[in-house]
Structures are given as C-alpha cells and as structure tokens.
Amino acid sequence: MDWGIAVQNLVSPPVLFFALGLAAAMAKSDLAVPEAVAKALSLYLMLAIGFKGGVAAAGHGFGFDIFLIIGAAALLSFCLPPLAFALLRLTTKLGRIDAAAIAAHYGSISIVTFIAATAALDAAGIDYPGTMVAAAAAMEVPAIACALLLARRGGSDDGESRGHAPWREVALNGSVVLLIGAFIVGLSTGETGYKDIAPFISDPFKGVLCLFLLDMGLVAGRELRQVRKTLTPALLGFGLYMPPLGGIIGGLTGAAIGLNTGGIALLCVLTASASYIAVPAAMRLALPEAKPSLYLTLSLAVTFPFNLTVGIPLYIAIANWLS
Amino acid sequence: MDWGIAVQNLVSPPVLFFALGLAAAMAKSDLAVPEAVAKALSLYLMLAIGFKGGVAAAGHGFGFDIFLIIGAAALLSFCLPPLAFALLRLTTKLGRIDAAAIAAHYGSISIVTFIAATAALDAAGIDYPGTMVAAAAAMEVPAIACALLLARRGGSDDGESRGHAPWREVALNGSVVLLIGAFIVGLSTGETGYKDIAPFISDPFKGVLCLFLLDMGLVAGRELRQVRKTLTPALLGFGLYMPPLGGIIGGLTGAAIGLNTGGIALLCVLTASASYIAVPAAMRLALPEAKPSLYLTLSLAVTFPFNLTVGIPLYIAIANWLS
Amino acid sequence: MDWGIAVQNLVSPPVLFFALGLAAAMAKSDLAVPEAVAKALSLYLMLAIGFKGGVAAAGHGFGFDIFLIIGAAALLSFCLPPLAFALLRLTTKLGRIDAAAIAAHYGSISIVTFIAATAALDAAGIDYPGTMVAAAAAMEVPAIACALLLARRGGSDDGESRGHAPWREVALNGSVVLLIGAFIVGLSTGETGYKDIAPFISDPFKGVLCLFLLDMGLVAGRELRQVRKTLTPALLGFGLYMPPLGGIIGGLTGAAIGLNTGGIALLCVLTASASYIAVPAAMRLALPEAKPSLYLTLSLAVTFPFNLTVGIPLYIAIANWLS
Amino acid sequence: METYPKKRLSIIIEAPFLNRLLDLLDDLEVPGYTALPALAGRGGRGAWRRDSLSSDAGRMVQVLIVLDQEKVPPVLTAVRKVLDRQMGIVTISDVEVLRPDKF
Amino acid sequence: METYPKKRLSIIIEAPFLNRLLDLLDDLEVPGYTALPALAGRGGRGAWRRDSLSSDAGRMVQVLIVLDQEKVPPVLTAVRKVLDRQMGIVTISDVEVLRPDKF
Amino acid sequence: METYPKKRLSIIIEAPFLNRLLDLLDDLEVPGYTALPALAGRGGRGAWRRDSLSSDAGRMVQVLIVLDQEKVPPVLTAVRKVLDRQMGIVTISDVEVLRPDKF
Numbered sequence A, B, C: 001m002d003w004g005i006a007v008q009n010l011v012s013p014p015v016l017f018f019a020l021g022l023a024a025a026m027a028k029s030d031l032a033v034p035e036a037v038a039k040a041l042s043l044y045l046m047l048a049i050g051f052k053g054g055v056a057a058a059g060h061g062f063g064f065d066i067f068l069i070i071g072a073a074a075l076l077s078f079c080l081p082p083l084a085f086a087l088l089r090l091t092t093k094l095g096r097i098d099a100a101a102i103a104a105h106y107g108s109i110s111i112v113t114f115i116a117a118t119a120a121l122d123a124a125g126i127d128y129p130g131t132m133v134a135a136a137a138a139m140e141v142p143a144i145a146c147a148l149l150l151a152r153r154g155g156s157d158d159g160e161s162r163g164h165a166p167w168r169e170v171a172l173n174g175s176v177v178l179l180i181g182a183f184i185v186g187l188s189t190g191e192t193g194y195k196d197i198a199p200f201i202s203d204p205f206k207g208v209l210c211l212f213l214l215d216m217g218l219v220a221g222r223e224l225r226q227v228r229k230t231l232t233p234a235l236l237g238f239g240l241y242m243p244p245l246g247g248i249i250g251g252l253t254g255a256a257i258g259l260n261t262g263g264i265a266l267l268c269v270l271t272a273s274a275s276y277i278a279v280p281a282a283m284r285l286a287l288p289e290a291k292p293s294l295y296l297t298l299s300l301a302v303t304f305p306f307n308l309t310v311g312i313p314l315y316i317a318i319a320n321w322l323s
Numbered sequence D, E, F: 001m002e003t004y005p006k007k008r009l010s011i012i013i014e015a016p017f018l019n020r021l022l023d024l025l026d027d028l029e030v031p032g033y034t035a036l037p038a039l040a041g042r043g044g045r046g047a048w049r050r051d052s053l054s055s056d057a058g059r060m061v062q063v064l065i066v067l068d069q070e071k072v073p074p075v076l077t078a079v080r081k082v083l084d085r086q087m088g089i090v091t092i093s094d095v096e097v098l099r100p101d102k103f
C-alpha cells in the first residue's frame, strides 16, 4: 500500500471537511446544511460526474467494452447481496427481512464515495476510463431485486412483507436518471459542449464536493450519536469488513475483464461502497418492516466514513497490486 | 434558415438538459430540483443577465436608442394581447376571461427563452445590443394591463371578475425589479465591476442555465402528462402558431427601429415567448376565475419547448432575412 | 479620510446590490431570496473566509501573535457590552434586560461586514493578516457572557429572566464552528489544498457576496419599513454612534498590539459591527423577555447599512491614521 | 388545569392571496394567526404538487386562527368579501386554551 | 352564519409513501386533500429531525382530508389496506364547514 | 370502525426553543409528537413573515402531540415550567384514533 496516497487522501480538503462535519455533529453543534441545498449539491455532483463521464467516453471511443463493464457491474451488484445476507444471518441475530434490507445497500453503491475516489485518482495521477460512471448507474436495480428475492423466500409463512416491489420508483429514481442522462448529454456534445460548461461543472467541482462532504459528515455524526442503541459489535464489524471483502471481489472482476489500474480501483470502490440515498427509500416502500435505523446507520455512519478515509487508499493499493 | 445554427442549438447542452428533464418527467421519474434551488437559479440568471446588459450598455454608449427600444417593446406587449385574444375567441370555445388571461401571457415574455437565445447568438457569433435586457423588463406591465381591459369589457353584466387589479404586485414583481436593478448596477460599475464578479456571473452562466433548463424540462414534462384533460387541438395549435406570428411582428418592429441582426432576433424572441412565472401569479390575483391549468400548460408545456428548440433558430433566420 | 476608497466602496457591486435590496424591500417588491439559499450563501462565505484565513496563516507562519490577536479580540468583545449598556441606560428608557440584549449584539460581530471590509482592503491594495478571521470567531461568546451578567445583576428581585444560559448553543453555534473548522482545514492543507478548491472558494467569492448582500438589503429594508413603531431617536442615534465609537477602541487596541494597517482596520470593523444572526437566537434562549424587534432592527437595519456604506471607509481611514 | 373554549379557524388558500389575507387579518380584530406551507393538494379545481409548479399560482397555504366564538362570523364575512369563491377551504372547530386573555 | 358538520381526517405518514397515498386518494371518492411537510417527529419507531436525514426514508408528511362522516370508514379501510401498519398516525376530529356541497 | 377518544395538543413555539421542547418531550411520557414549520404569524408580540428574518429568532413552529386525556395536565405543567410565558400558543382539542395502544 502506497502510504503517500493514503496520507494525501487523509489531509485533502474533502476528507477534512467530512471530519469537520462529523466532529461538529458529535459535539451537538447546530451547524446544518439546509435540505434543499444538500439536494442541490448532490444534483450538481451527479450532473457533473455523469456529463464528464460521457465526454470522456466520447473522446476515448466507445465500443464493446462499455457493455462489458456495465454487465460486470450489474452482475456484481446482483451477486453481492446473497453474500452480505449470509454473513449477516450467520454473525448477527437479525431476521430475514432486516438482513435482506441491509444486503440491498451493500450490493448497491455510494456515488459520493465514487466521486471522492476519482478525485484521489486525479490527485495521484492515475488514469481511469470515463465509462465507469455507467457502471455506477447499473448497480442499483440488480441489488434491490436480489434482496427482495432473499426477503420473500419464506416470507409467505409469517404473513410479513406486504410492501409492493417498487420497480418503477427504483429504475426511474432521480439519481440514476440524472447520471445516465448527463452521461448521454456528455456523449452527444463531446468536447465542444464540455468547453461550454466546464467553468460550471469542472472548475468548482472539488470545492462543491467539500461542502457536500461537510454535510455528509454532519448527517453521519448525528447518526453516530444515536449509535449505541442500534449497533451491536457484530453489526459494526460487518460494516467494516464487508467493504474490503466486496472491494476485493470487485477488483478481481475488474482485473478479469481487463480494466486498467484506475478502472480496477473504481470497480473496487463501487462494490465496496453502500447506498444511503436511493436504496433506503426503496426499502421503505418494498420492505417496510425492516428497521431504517439499522441500515441507515450502518451504511452512512460506519461504511461511508471507513471508505472515505481508509478504504479509498486501500482499494487503490489493491488495484495497483492486481494490475 | 441556417440549418447549422438550428442543429447547433438542438445539440447544445442547455437544450439537451431540457430534453432530459422533459423525458424524465414524462417517464414519471422522481428527479426533482428543490423549489428553493430553482428560485435561486432564476435569481442568478436574472442578476447575471441584467448586470451584463448594464455593463454592455455602459460600454457601447447609452443614448436615445434605449428609449426607442423600450418604447417599441412596451408597445408590442400592449398590442399583442388583442391579437391573441381575437384568435383564441375565433378558434376555440374559451370564454372572455380565459382568453384574456392567456393573451396576457403571450404579450409578456419568458426571460429564460431570451437567455437561451443570447447563448445561441453568442455561439453563432452574432452581435446584439446589451440594452435588449431593458426591453425584456418593459414587456410585462403593458401586457397585463391590456389583458385586464379585454377581460373587463362586458365583464360587468355577468358579475364575474371580482379580483383586484394587482398593479403594485406586477410593477414591483421580483423578476422585473432584479432585472432592472442589476442592469443599473452594471451600468454604474461598468467594466471595473464586471471584472470583479465575472467569475460568478459570467463563467458558470451557461452551466447554471443547463441546470435551470433541466428543471424547466421537469416542470414542463409534468404539465404535459396531464395535458389530455385540458389541451384541445385548437389550443395546442394556438400555442404553436402564436409564437412565430408574434415573432414576425417583433422582427418587423425591430427592423423598423433600426436594430442590428442580433437585436432583431432578440425582439423576435421576446414577442414570440410567453410568460410562465410572473403573469400566472398576477392572473390568479386579477382574474381568479380564469383556469390556471389552461394558461400554465399552454405557455410552459407547449410554447416554451417550441421556442427553445425550433423557435430560436427560426427567429435568428427571420432576423437574418430582415436585416 | 481617503475619499477615493470611500467612493470606490460606495459604487462597488456588493454595496450597490445591498442598496438594490434595500430599495426593493422598502418599495414592497416581492423580490425574495429563499431562506435555504440565504443560509447556503452564508455557509459558503463562512467556509471560504475561514479556509482562506487558514491558508494565509499557514503561509505567513503561525506563532505567538495569533494568540495575542485572539486574546485582544476576546477582551474587546467582553468589554464593549458594559459601555453599550451604560450608554443605552443613560440615553434611552430601555429596561435592564433590553439594554443588556442590545449590548450583547454590539460586543459581538457581523461576519458579512468583516468580509465586505476585506474586499474593500483588497480593492485598495492594503494587506492584512489571515489570522484576523480567528479574531472574528473569538468575539461571540465573551459578548454574550458579559451581557448575561449585566442582565442578571438585580434580575433576581423582579422575577424576570428565567431563560437558561445557552452556553452550549452559543459556543457550538454553526457559524463559529464552521469558521474555526474551515480555518483549521485551511491551515492543514495550506497552498496545496487552496489550489484544489480555489475555483470554488475564491473566484466566485465576490459575486456570491453580491447575492448575499442583495438578500441582506431585502431583510434590512423589510425591518426598516416597520421602524417607526420601535425606533426612537435616541435608539437610532445609538445605532449610528456606537459603531465608530467601538471602531476607535478596536483600532487603538489593534495599534497597541502592533497590527499592520489592514489588521487595525479589520479589528476596527469587528468591534464596530453588531451581530444579527447568532446573537439574536442566543438572546431568545437566554433573555426571552427582551424584545427581538429592538435588537434586530438596530443591528440589521441601522448599524449594518451604516457600516457597509460609511463605516468601512471610515475605519480604513482610522487605521491609516493610527499606523 | 382550567381551560377555556375557543374556536379554531383553518383557511386553506392559494399562495398569491396570502399577503392579501394577512393584510386583511391585520386590519380585523383577530388576536393572531399562523400560516403553514403545504406540499400538495387536490380540490374541485384539480390536483397540484409543489415540485410541479414554477409559479406561486395554484400553490396552497393553511392559515390557522384561534379566536373567540363571537368573532368568527364577522371575520368570516370579511374574509369572504375579499376572497370570495377563490378563497379555498374554510373549517371551524372547537379548541380549549389555557390563557383566555390572549385570544 | 350557517355551518355543516364534517369530519377532518389527519394521516401522518412517511414521505416515501406519500405519492402512493395521494394516488390512492385520487382513486377513492375523496373530495380533496392537503399535504403539509413536517420538520421532526417521534413515535414508536424512534425520533427523527429533518436535518439529520439524507434520504426521504423516515421523514413524515401530514395529509388532511375534510369529508363526510359516512365516507370516513370506506376511506380508512382502503388506506389501511394499502399502507397497513406502516401508515403512521391517523386521527379523526369534528369540524364545521360553510359550503357543504364542496365536500 | 371503532375509534377511541384522545386529546390533540398543539403548541406554537419559537424556533430557537424547539430543540429544548423536543428534548423535554423525549423525557416526558409522551407517546410521540410531530413538528411542522410555519411561514408567517402574528400574535401579541407583533407579526413576522419567514422571508423577513435572517435569524431563527421570532420564527415559529407548530408541535402536535396526540395523547391520553390524563396525560395532558402533567405534560402541560412540565412544558410551562421550562418555557413559561414565551412558550407561545397552546390549544387542546378532541380527536378520535383507531389504535388506542399507540398513544
């Protein structure tokens, strides 16, 4: 593991602002980013990362390999939930429904972790394919589908789980639509379009990421303050070992389909990260009996900070080692 | 008509993001821009376009011709509603009140259409006078005044129309005040002030426009989804032929008062476009019996997309032909 | 007094946008900046000014003098309230509680006035130490503490003042935490971090300040419209003479501890300015019997505009004269 | 704990009318009011959701007024005179308060 | 001023269910509804405050429905069938309205 | 459909006090609560509108609590002890609920 990258990551403004938010919330400061603004920041990040991915894909040519990447990503996100589910059922006392709901989160991805990883790769001068954004967009639906199958098996006997499968809501959820849409816009307008709006989507990008991570730190810190009630050691452990486990599987897959170092690192990051926006809302609709406090805390207050600080340099090291 | 400009307009990021929003809303995606953020984006666009207009006016000298432009614009916006009213009464079954309310919208203007047109002119390298922003600000009050006269004639006999004329609200509505105010600030500070705040109001401008048009697409798409209930073919037709009709009248006026090609194109755009923010609110106050679903749908979901995609290249072609 | 700086300040875009907001609100325009957006703008300004201060402190070395500056600032903010309190009790008919609440505001500071002053110094080419931001962060808690002591003396006999001292809320209030936190982040990342996020926190800074001051003008103007009911001539006078009085005390202190011209000017500005965000909320909790209309109007609608227009050039002149 | 009976008036009204209504209530002898924002609604004139509107037109606001039984009819008469058929939904219900002098 | 008795149904429900509930109410014979946003809450499943959530999950919305006494049971039955135990808090109270035909 | 009588407490309170009130309610034996934001208001201490305030001071929030009749006096006593005269407007009304065990 390259300690230079690890240290560089830890003292970069985005990670430090996340730490600031975390500390402020744990100290019960009333610092808060208004909800509408947090949503706007995330729309901005989605739009920018999607668009830049599309422009990069347009530049580097665009062929069979994008389908390979998307296919591998979708497959990974369908196969990870059973692993997470089995681990949870073995090591914790969670019921079928709660375990399935958590598993859905770990099959899916966190786009902000992905963005922070691209920033770390940029800082370390490691190249990655623009099409990886398309992989990110493909990893939500399969994870939810698989988790619902897990929850429903045997669900009939206890009369539970009367929620309706939220296919439409999930497939057309705002983040995915914006990510894919901006990717297509970037693909269509290419460099010309990019030059037009670069002062908006590229120059201030890292600064906006700082502000967004400040808010993420605040939210994670507020979750952590209530942690004692919900987080058993076994669950906490899961939130910490599941990411590198998933990351290795993702990295191996990336190496197998021939991605370059940056691509392997990003596929690592995607499999290692857990959703905390789209999947929680989908789980409320599909598995309303599952406890939101469990899956939100785990994904937002344990896995996300782990990935942002320790995880990203680790996954880059894994990628270096695999390629 | 220069097909280069038309194609360039259609594949520019702003128009593509509008299309993305439209498609997302029609597919019932939950992608949404928070209300406060949409308002902030529109404040930003207003402030930037007004300020830049003022700076341009300060640079190119500032004399009699600005009053000529403003006077012509005000006159156009007072004369267009009777035409729209007559066409609506002839071709549709709308009552006097509804027809007058719609006519007010078409006499007034859409500042976002105006902004998109300036971006298209910039991209095509066509010059236009900075003072055209002042014309935009002058086209709201006369249109509403005229429409209320149309609605009130004969209004006494059926006891309707008890709303109060919202003169104060209209004349001091936020958009107009900000547009004129920023114009005056730009005029006062000139190039020095411009250099100070250019990284805020100029560099990211087109990117912000993309985000705003994404939201406009979402709003227009949601309107369109409910369209079947309110939109008869005659009304739909009106929303499509009224803009070019108005545009030609505006273009002829622009040529008559000696504007350059860009100026003629922008006056075309102003007369062709229809309001969907200030005038709807004013109509609720002044003509509460008029159905908002009619005028909002027509202006926002028919005329606005038409102007943004087909209209702007058409009006530039008209301007080229007239000058 | 250098009239060049005074005029330059008055026709700078930030001050003109403030005037625009003031005029729009007094004319009862419905122009308004959404609450969430105003909060976001102030988060941005806080983050940027704190971060830039930290980077500057990291660059220019960082030693004993920062503690000297912070100590002097804290002392000033503890000593100013008794002066303000005494003046209010002598010249107005306010009770102990109301006078103490107002005094707390004048011991504390307005970060926007501070920011506008740094912009004016930049424009005039006058250098100032980056550590002054730390002084700003240190001037809230002492002022509130002192004012509560003033209010409580003799408070027992009339059974008033049952509010609880909001120490936690004040010490950890969002603005202070963000200011100090961003300062530390800037200190840790130094120039490297700065280059990363400069296109976000530095380039658009002055433009964002314009938008924020537009909102401040709107808010101050709405306050001023209701002024007749609450503002006696003696109170109005206090809002106008207290700032320069405090400013001179601050300036003398700055000269005494050996600050350069810019530093003296900024310490002037800090002592001269009055809080209108953090302290009002703290006063509601600690002294709920005090009338918010009094202290909000005075600080927001009298002292803030005075400082922004006349005050800043005056304090720069004082600093020039003292150094 | 002694309580006193009052009336609670709820007026659901379009946002563009809010300022007019509040100005009117400031003129009337109403002890106070509170306005709350709405997210979505449906009534005789169709449905709306906040995120599908770019303008204030069509958006709703709920205004609550706690007041004396006797003051209800004059307030309602005044409100209806200004706002008429567009005034939206008015409901009246019984509440108890602790400090009767406030209302 | 003559008034007519109606019922006021208040349903406090999680935000992700709101669209489903409103779609259901649009199908049922409900004269209208108004949804209001909430800032914070506590119930059997713990407390939440709006600024501590990045997702819609857990956030609440209040839906008000003014309707005829007779329509209350069928509406409640339909609502409960779809939303079941997660549907949050339902309360029913008496209100008076001015125009009975609207409801 | 069987329903059970409960009380609905509405407390309109200044935003800076909200956190204290909610912390207090978390300590008391209150089955739950919901806080709703307000846009504008007027009372004894004058009028406010949300867009004219840069600070939380003066802004209002409505807190709704559905609870048992017997719990109303102790809750009110506790609330008044902490918040006293600044606590704003308290009203109590009757509601019916479906699941009495929740409250």
Ligand SMILES: Nc1ncnc2c1ncn2[C@@H]1O[C@H](COP(=O)(O)O)[C@@H](O)[C@H]1O
Binding pocket: D012, D038, D040, D041, D042, D043, D044, D045, D046, D047, D048, D060, D088, D089, E030, E031, E032, E033, E034, E035, E064, E065, E066, E067, E103
């Ligand atoms: N029965 C009802 N219950 C609750 N709110 C209603 C009801 N009817 C109408 N509303 C509200 O009042 C607004 C206007 O109603 P209307 O004038 O009938 O279109 C709607 O958008 C709803 O927000």
Ligand SMILES: Nc1ncnc2c1ncn2[C@@H]1O[C@H](COP(=O)(O)O)[C@@H](O)[C@H]1O
Binding pocket: E012, E038, E040, E041, E042, E043, E044, E045, E046, E047, E048, E060, E088, E089, F030, F031, F032, F033, F034, F035, F064, F065, F066, F067, F103
């Ligand atoms: N007794 C109550 N009074 C008012 N609101 C309540 C009450 N109980 C629950 N709620 C609201 O309903 C939501 C869900 O409650 P629960 O399903 O019990 O967790 C809470 O977050 C509150 O917003």
Ligand SMILES: Nc1ncnc2c1ncn2[C@@H]1O[C@H](COP(=O)(O)O)[C@@H](O)[C@H]1O
Binding pocket: D031, D032, D033, D034, D035, D064, D065, D066, D067, D103, F012, F038, F040, F041, F042, F043, F044, F045, F046, F047, F048, F060, F088, F089
């Ligand atoms: N009669 C009333 N009806 C409804 N809300 C009220 C009433 N009186 C006061 N309020 C609300 O309570 C807040 C504080 O009232 P006060 O303490 O009397 O100034 C006001 O800003 C209103 O939001």
Ligand code: NA
Binding pocket: A105, A106, A107, A108, A109, A110, A246, A270, A271, A272, A273, A274
């Ligand atoms: Na994953």
Ligand code: NA
Binding pocket: B105, B106, B107, B108, B109, B110, B246, B270, B271, B272, B273, B274, B275
């Ligand atoms: Na027009």
Ligand code: NA
Binding pocket: C080, C105, C106, C107, C108, C109, C110, C246, C270, C271, C272, C273, C274, C275
């Ligand atoms: Na001060």
